Amino acid sequence: MAVHSFTPKSAGASFLLACLLYLQYVSAQTGSVYQLDTEYSGVNFFDGWDFYTGGDPTGGFVTYYSRSSAQSAGMIDSTTSQSVYVGSDYTSNISSPTAAGRPSVRISSQRSWTHGLFIGDFNHAPGGVCGTWPAFWTLGPNWPYTGEIDILEGANLNDYNGITLHASPNCTIADTSPMTGALQTDNCAYYPQPGYNVGCSISDDRTSAYGTTFNQNGGGVYAMQWTTDYIRVWFFPRGSIPSDITDLTPDPSSWGLPAANFEGCVIDQHFQDHKIILNNDFCGSYAGDASVWNSSSDSCATQTGYATCNEYVAFQPAAFQDAYWSINSIRVYQ
Ligand SMILES: *[C@@H]1O[C@H](CO)[C@@H](O)[C@H](O)[C@H]1NC(C)=O
Ligand SMILES: *[C@@H]1O[C@H](CO)[C@@H](O)[C@H](O)[C@H]1NC(C)=O
Ligand SMILES: *[C@@H]1O[C@H](CO)[C@@H](O)[C@H](O)[C@H]1NC(C)=O
Secondary structure, eight states: OOGGGOOOSSHHHHHHHHHHHHHHHHHHHHSOOOOEEEEEOGGGGGGGEEEOOSOOTTOOSEEEOOHHHHHHTTOEESSSSSSEEEOOOOSOOOSOTTSSOEEEOEEEESSOBSSEEEEEEEEEOSOSSTTEEEEEEEEOSSTTTTOEEEEEEOOTTOOSEEEEEEBSSSOBOOSOSOOSSEEEEOBOBOBTTTTBOOOEEEEEOOGGGSHHHHHHTTOEEEEEEEOSSOEEEEEEETTOOOHHHHTTOOOGGGSOSOSEEEOSSOHHHHOOSBEEEEEEEESHHHHTOHHHHTOTTTOHHHHHOOSSHHHHHHHOGGGGTTOOEEEEEEEEEO
């Protein structure tokens, strides 16, 4: 604000002006400036999305189905109730852990945005099951140059949410920003050599944020705010969702500290033109990584009795009945 260019006529006028500017500042900070741009919910939910049917770019043991195939296989449903179902096959015994992987779904919004407020309300998500690797995220057209924002992501039996940015080199975030999550890695860049691809990541360690406890609580709301200056993510468990979100007048300045606050990288240089993606992957370079599958925190090798993630996902279909999204709405505000 250009306060410094104003020459006050007196100390009184200066004080009054300061008060007025402060009030203006307060109202700008507290009034919602966001207007609903796009809503995905209810019976027409799937009309706004493309179904990805290519091979999984992250090596997952998964076969992504088209809309009509997913519909016939009962893996998607937007007809029966207010919430939309996006699941995976949980009845087929896959003949071999090296065959095509378990049928599943990966959808991406037909529209794309630079900046905005992205709010997903989920009753249930696919986490909390060995072999799963679900995510609710956004992606630009030319990875890693146009960036990736992972809003909800986890693997296997994780009981925390991983919030992560992926970008091209020269994007590192500061650890000085106030947030409730814990900074895990600060370099967002992808380096093919020697192979750094974990991005900059912040964990939301509340068990309600992901997996079994998230589902037991009836899920909650994830909100991602993307501006020129920062990218922030909040999670509100069911029962603690701010009323301005349910009223469709979301005002992030009233929500308190975000779980994740990414600042310090030149956001507009690295993040552009994102579509929203929702998918349900299995195994691959995260959940299926031998050290992750066998790690003491996940202990999926011990718990399932299968040496590899692919074998478990291939041979134990019933385990994936619980690996589904139940979506009340995904809304984008500008
Ligand atoms: C790297 O980013 C900084 C800001 O964080 C910027 O000042 C600098 O010009 C960038 N360097 C290159 C090579 O793009
Ligand atoms: C993972 O655990 C399984 C079962 O205990 C074992 O057979 C396998 O060799 C382990 N893999 C690695 C890479 O440690
Ligand atoms: C699926 O097939 C494998 C390999 O033939 C077998 O070991 C496994 O028990 C089968 N799973 C079920 C649930 O029948």
